[in-house]
Amino acid sequence: MTFWALFSRNKGAVVGLGILAVITVMAATAGLFFPQDPFSLAGKPMSGPGENGFLLGSDSLGRDVAAGIAHGAKTSLLIGLLATLVAVLVGVVMGALAGYYGGWIDNLLMRVTEMFQTIPSFVFAILLVAIMKPSIESIVIAIAIVSWPAVARLVRGEFLSLRNREFVQACHTLGMSDLRIMLVEILPNCLSPVIVIGSLMVATAILIESGLAFLGLGDPNIMSWGFQVGAGRTLLRSAWWVCTFPGIAILLTVLAINLVGEGINDALNPRLRERT
Amino acid sequence: MTRLLDITDLHVALPENSQRPYAVEKLDLHLDQNEILCVVGESGSGKSLTARAVMGLLPKPHVRIAKGVVSFNGEDLAAASDERLRQIRGSDISMIFQEPMTALNPVMTIGVQIDEVFRFHEKMPGRERRARALQLLRDVHLPDPEQTLNAYPHELSGGQRQRAMIAMALALDPQILIADEPTTALDVTTQAQVLKLIKEMQAAHNTGVLFITHDFGVVADIADRVAVMQNGLLVETGTTEQVLRRPEHPYTKSLIAAVPDLVPRPARPRSDETVLKVNGLEKVYRSGGGIFGGKERVVHAANKVTLDLARGETLGIVGESGSGKSTVARCIVRLNDADAGEILLGDVDLRPLGRAAMRPHRSKIQMVFQDPFASLNPRVRVGKIIAQGPLMYGATPEEARTRTLELLETVGLDERAHDRFPHEFSGGQRQRIGIARALALEPEILVADEPVSALDVSIQAQILKLLDEIRDKMNLSMVFITHDLRVAAQVCDRIAVMQRGKLVEIGPTGAMFANPKEPYTQELLAAVPGREWFAKEPSARAQVG
């Protein structure tokens, strides 16, 4: 069966992909529908949803919640993808080296991941962003730093088991170089779990980003969902919509990515699915 | 004689879109008191599902009894309620399994697991249950029953675990014992002991035993009657004497013919030229230890191993698991680095060579691996798997392609295999691909590590024949690692017996089989299942083979 046939057996995954497509389109067209700076005053403050031309209402400074959500989608997706990309790259390299060579590299890596498991990663991310001063780069770096060890552990495990497989040993008896064995023989065989963990990590990265922004550690020049919720929390009593809608946006995005991730998992590891 | 079990017209249905509609079809089978019935067949024959159908243990809801009667003392088990089946299981009919490690719950002690049998079938005070459990463990000859009762499965050896399983199965003196390949996962000497135990217990309790196996040697040792299954159908039944001596169905004949003889092959003249010499090879594995790690485990996997290989001969290295036979093979092909000793290929000692220095010698020693499913990269096409070696050593793509196609033909595969992926092939075909890969560099020495142990008997014979042919055709010398003395007898000119890292005995196959010098060699030979049976009358088998 093709990848798509396997993927679409999981109905939730197809729904997730649909939601994700809508959000992506929303992010891509934000500038088209909401050409104004989402931080700017767009009309009467504290308007409810549907009032005064605000689809989802406005906040105490008259900012358009809908515009914020559209522009925030860009931020969430961008940071989620970038941070995951960096984390996966670093994680794959570290995990591959540790799993393949073992020895001190492996020891070092295991100690490092053990440490990362121990330190509260969100607190660590807060610290890193606070030290580096909030900006897109610092947020991406902070999220990547707390995320790569998971990838490294996974890849290490895969390499560890694959390097003892007989087909890899057969390559050794042919005298193949380590680099080639790692890249050509082993890596393609452990790509599917990496893709799965990567897709789920995008969701986690978006959650971390929104949490940072909620605490006031977002890039001050860029609209983000977490920031919107954080800014609206003082208005809970008078303007519930300011917090509610951006939160729903985060929820839907993360849910959609998780669903897609599971669909990819089912499609790439069909045997695992039969077991459950 | 009392009829315990009467199976008539049993159909076991597989889920839709399976390869065939029924796993077991039109099966008629019966089992009497005080007899051992062996159900023999290769993988996929439906023998295990038959056993499970009797127990009401089919993997529900996908696999089910579609039709037929399983009559146990007149009661139809196929129609019995779940609760009734539960009552019968463990008390009237019990079962032992292939892999005792996974068949026992890892977080419960042996004592608790035996105790459950009593608790769920009979009202008995705790002290009496314990006393009976102890007696059971004594009956199956487990050392130190008191301690075993409190032991967890991982604390016992494979053979001990299977003994504990047997004790558990016999706890309530069942009328029927179903044994599903109970010795397949065990070493040959352990297997012999467990088989003896099953026979002993069966005789003592007049039990009817339904024994599932793929091994005709085991059949010869233990069976009173034999039933042969193929693709879900019963093809032949009869007494052991009838089926083994005068098989009627062609499938039975071919299966029996495929059982390798314990009679060694005729000796061949040995070349004076030594191609490989291993001197005092040492390899020690250490695990645990470290700063906080507690006790360090030291395994001496190769302890001063010395052997030599003449041009054109096949040297077998035989031993049980943990004997170090694979370690020696892996050191020779330099997959593992030996700690000390010499590996002389011609005049060059390979042992101290680094990667770069080793490279020119790599092509001369190639390896064939055990597991045909793990030894081929699932993401690379067969043609490329074979051509990889020549390409690395400077062949042009055309040369490599021609060579690959030639090799495919040599190992008996169609040239269409070239562009396919490994998963499209059966186990035997994959092993052929693995052999072709090893031959691609035109080696002088082929090291084969258990090359047939993952294959069905009929396929085994073909691969062994192929290895023999290519050795002669390409003037190869071969090191053949195996745990199976019958296989060794078929292909090896000389045999080296290993035990716990040490080379116990080495010599020509014929001489060693006729007159084993070391006690361990004698023990190994005596443990080969079906030894007497198949040694008696080779001529009867020659006509079908």
Place this chain on the structure above:
Amino acid sequence: MSIAARRARYVVKRLLQAIPIVLAIVILNFFLLQLAEGDAVDVLAGEAGSATPEYMAELRAKFGLDQPLPVQLAVYLKNVVMFDLGYSFRHEMPVSELIFDRVLATLLLMVSTILFAVGFGIVLGLIAAMGLNTWRDTAISILSLITYATPLFWVGLMLIVVFSLNLGWFPTSGMENFAMFYEGWDRVFDIAHHLVLPTITLSLFYLALYTRLMRASMLEQAGQDYVTTARAKGVTERRIMFVHVLRNALLPVVTMAGVQVGALIGGSVIVESVFAWPGLGMLAFEALFARDLNLLLGIFLLSALLVVAVNLVVDIVYSSLDPRIEVG
């Protein structure tokens, strides 16, 4: 050796193994401090308004900042061992005192969250696995999918909107109502009352996690050979589920509970700041606002140590559940 003695030795061994991790965290903290403060003297001098270079050099010497890095590290290590985590200029109090004031509130929140999330997660996962593909399974799976994707701060705010502002069932913030001067059991009930919403908020994500894990783990274990053996012995399905399968299925859940403690502390920063729960997380939020990095680092260090301690406890619990772990 008796079992108790072996267990004691195991605990000591695990304690020793934790030392390098703790050391690594302290060193990491030291370097973060270097990055963050640059030079504490600049801060002090900045606050004092005007400072001559001579005065600053004098200050540096006083604080040991003119020493080479390794010496500073050694001094820092010594200070940490003495529980001297520096001084918070904003609160004008030693960091350690600030932290110890707040740690109990966080511990309370964490313990109640772990109990709630692990307990209900196991129960829900069990229900889902036993009714595989029934409506119960589907409902639990969908619910856990959604809660797994919900940002904590948003759940908290929504719960406040519904249960505090609209229904008035629970207080919106704080840990207790100081105005009432409750004592004894009344005070306990008051704190418990305040604890409900923060606990639920912090739990939801982990509840979803443990539910999914428990379900998957039950299903995996139910397919193992030993289950067939138990059936072949005539053991009842009830006992197979609740004794054989359950005990094996719990093992990964316990492991995960240990792994997730770190994440839980991260979540408590958000939850405490939403509910103004006076714990470490709230303190971290305040420190963040006041740019009090010294305090933030102290909290970071202590929370990491907390995780090490909890992991130790989890390991010991695990070793008593799984006989394959060598305690000898």
